[in-house]
Amino acid sequence: MAGFPELMSGLQTVLTFTNLTWLLVGVVVGLIVGIFPGLGPTAGIAILLPLTLGMDPTSAIIMLAAIYYGSMYGATVTAIMINTPGAAAVVASTFDGYPLAQQGRAGPALVMQAVASFIGGTVGVILLTMLTPTFAQLARSFGPAEFLLVVTMGLLTLVLLVGDNKLKGVISALLGFAIATVGVDLGTGASRFTFGSPELISGVNFVPIAIGLFGLGEIFYVMYTGVHRKGYKVVADVPGVPSSGKADDGASGDAEATDDPRAEGVTTAVKPKTAFWPSRDEWSESKYTFGSSSVLGFVLGVIPGAGATVASLVAYSFERSVSRVKARFGKGAMPGLVAPETANNASSSGAMIPLLTLGLPGSASTAVLLGAFILWGLRPGPLLMVQESDFAWGLIASMYLGNMMLVVLCILAIPVFVSILKVPYRILLPGIAVLCAVGAYSVNASQVELWLALVFGVVGFFMKIHGYSPAALVVALVLAPLAEDSLRQTLVISRGDFMWILERPIARWLLILLVVIVLIKPATRMLGLAFGTGKRASSATGGSVLDKVSADGDAPGVVEPRGNGDGGDDEPGAGSGDPGSDR
Amino acid sequence: MIKIASGAVFLAASVAYFVMGFNYSFYTSDGRLGAGFFPRVVGGVLVVLTLLNVLMDLRARQADEANAYWKDLGIIGALMFAFVFVMQLLGAVPGMFLFILVVLHLLNPGRWVTNVGVAVGIPLFIHLLFRVWLNASLPIGRFEIPFLS
Numbered sequence: 001m002a003g004f005p006e007l008m009s010g011l012q013t014v015l016t017f018t019n020l021t022w023l024l025v026g027v028v029v030g031l032i033v034g035i036f037p038g039l040g041p042t043a044g045i046a047i048l049l050p051l052t053l054g055m056d057p058t059s060a061i062i063m064l065a066a067i068y069y070g071s072m073y074g075a076t077v078t079a080i081m082i083n084t085p086g087a088a089a090v091v092a093s094t095f096d097g098y099p100l101a102q103q104g105r106a107g108p109a110l111v112m113q114a115v116a117s118f119i120g121g122t123v124g125v126i127l128l129t130m131l132t133p134t135f136a137q138l139a140r141s142f143g144p145a146e147f148l149l150v151v152t153m154g155l156l157t158l159v160l161l162v163g164d165n166k167l168k169g170v171i172s173a174l175l176g177f178a179i180a181t182v183g184v185d186l187g188t189g190a191s192r193f194t195f196g197s198p199e200l201i202s203g204v205n206f207v208p209i210a211i212g213l214f215g216l217g218e219i220f221y222v223m224y225t226g227v228h229r230k231g232y233k234v235v236a237d238v239p240g241v242p243s244s245g246k247a248d249d250g251a252s253g254d255a256e257a258t259d260d261p262r263a264e265g266v267t268t269a270v271k272p273k274t275a276f277w278p279s280r281d282e283w284s285e286s287k288y289t290f291g292s293s294s295v296l297g298f299v300l301g302v303i304p305g306a307g308a309t310v311a312s313l314v315a316y317s318f319e320r321s322v323s324r325v326k327a328r329f330g331k332g333a334m335p336g337l338v339a340p341e342t343a344n345n346a347s348s349s350g351a352m353i354p355l356l357t358l359g360l361p362g363s364a365s366t367a368v369l370l371g372a373f374i375l376w377g378l379r380p381g382p383l384l385m386v387q388e389s390d391f392a393w394g395l396i397a398s399m400y401l402g403n404m405m406l407v408v409l410c411i412l413a414i415p416v417f418v419s420i421l422k423v424p425y426r427i428l429l430p431g432i433a434v435l436c437a438v439g440a441y442s443v444n445a446s447q448v449e450l451w452l453a454l455v456f457g458v459v460g461f462f463m464k465i466h467g468y469s470p471a472a473l474v475v476a477l478v479l480a481p482l483a484e485d486s487l488r489q490t491l492v493i494s495r496g497d498f499m500w501i502l503e504r505p506i507a508r509w510l511l512i513l514l515v516v517i518v519l520i521k522p523a524t525r526m527l528g529l530a531f532g533t534g535k536r537a538s539s540a541t542g543g544s545v546l547d548k549v550s551a552d553g554d555a556p557g558v559v560e561p562r563g564n565g566d567g568g569d570d571e572p573g574a575g576s577g578d579p580g581s582d583r
Numbered sequence: 584m585i586k587i588a589s590g591a592v593f594l595a596a597s598v599a600y601f602v603m604g605f606n607y608s609f610y611t612s613d614g615r616l617g618a619g620f621f622p623r624v625v626g627g628v629l630v631v632l633t634l635l636n637v638l639m640d641l642r643a644r645q646a647d648e649a650n651a652y653w654k655d656l657g658i659i660g661a662l663m664f665a666f667v668f669v670m671q672l673l674g675a676v677p678g679m680f681l682f683i684l685v686v687l688h689l690l691n692p693g694r695w696v697t698n699v700g701v702a703v704g705i706p707l708f709i710h711l712l713f714r715v716w717l718n719a720s721l722p723i724g725r726f727e728i729p730f731l732s
Contacts, residue, residue, distance in 0.1 A: 171633055454663060
């Protein structure tokens, strides 16, 4: 079968003590990054990127990719335990995960999410193995026009399909484009917007910007919402996790250190100890969900810009419409947790296809991952699978092993990871802040980049609270050079005639896809209105699927200490509609 | 108001970017796209959209969030800027130690043992991880304090 001989060779690459060690480090860090409030996979990968500079490229990318998909597992822990999605991709997991925890089923919910994530991740990697050679072959027939269209498609999906405020999404993406024009223009050799600074000649590095937007910006946002004072409401009923009935026991950002009246009502809810494993009925209710959500998640992951958030929400919606326990959705139905968990992990494998074969990131996390590839001198694209076959297949093989490690770690070490939530955020905050600063500095030992991270931390904070999309900015920043080059080459080849694009068969299909992307959301809304499904969706989860992305889609490590995630985008504590950050 | 102000900042930045884009040629002498093509096109669209954005925000004007922790945010934000200065002056480890100690003193008052433990432990861990183990760069400061920079 296509891809499997290459996979075997990839396994040989990854099965060394060094690579396995870094893989283990990556999955553990990913889990912790997912669980840590105020630290999402984008910031996690960006901060740890400098640490990999002394490593072998394959080990480095294996570790960074493990942080990416490992964080999907970790982020759900907070979604279930404190109703706070640790990543936008697990927003849908709060709909039924948190009610399950409130009913004393946190243990089974956490086990089921680990199994669902494993199945989704593994099915996704199997599909990735089978389809990558085909996609790579297809990508080799891509010219500049096709690349230009795919870049446009990725950005449009990010902005139109998953963004909260389209206008602000487009502005964010254009800001990314604008920042990317700083430095020497490779087409003409002119220095643009460098203001005489030698540090800016090679352009603005995306790492400090990602650290600023997603690391420091998130810290500022968390402070703005007051989590450092109020803490979280932890549902402590997981076997092995010590629970307490007092709010001031030091658990979960305790309130006693403040006299702030707004800190009232912070409690650690105590539930009776319950079973650790899901019941037979829960397995039975979810058995078909694993398969359908895996395929759905993978397919949506392949579309640049759609990513894990859309995949998880669409899978949730699909499951809600076909499940035999649909009446319990939103109130603690296990398939309602299994569907988004399976889909978001399958989609993180799917997202590797455009990343590896076209060099196109679909989210901020994969954009930073792409930046890491480039930092290592690896240019993802049509030729990567040929020229760096060992590396590419080693990475894919490592994802099989990484998912196995994650499911074992998740089930065996749930109490340990849940305990992380008991560290008060005010203690974590300065540690995360210094890590961000050190990470931003150490890529190029540059003071300018340190300041840049700080400035973009402030920018990211304001973007987040006012509904802009930091994810669109980072993705555009990474894609802009490719877009500019492709546009130039297309115009040269076509002699300025854009109609020439229509003569190319693949470009024609891509154009049709672009039109579909532009029309899909209005069409979905119209269909919803026509069939009256919008109301039902609202009653279960507070909004229709894609609207739910807008209302709740949040940036990495988003902390929303109150309510059920149904606030408007301008309220502190509510989502900012930036699911492209994925995560 | 803050929302409108942030929109206005983006508008100002867009105008500046668009205007500066005119320093670069739109086309090269052989008729290809010049260095100013992208800045002018992107800048022009940005100016229009950010202006529209400010106008829309003005129309839907809302009161600023009353329950937000602006004071804490302002203090920690200022401390972060101070931290970067101190780190440039004294080096990474002393800078991190002072920053963490001051932040914890404000957010976690009266718990000196915990605060000092965290303030010593985290910089030490980062120093060992970045400098010693991975040989990565950390700010060394003006005085280059032995073992700590």
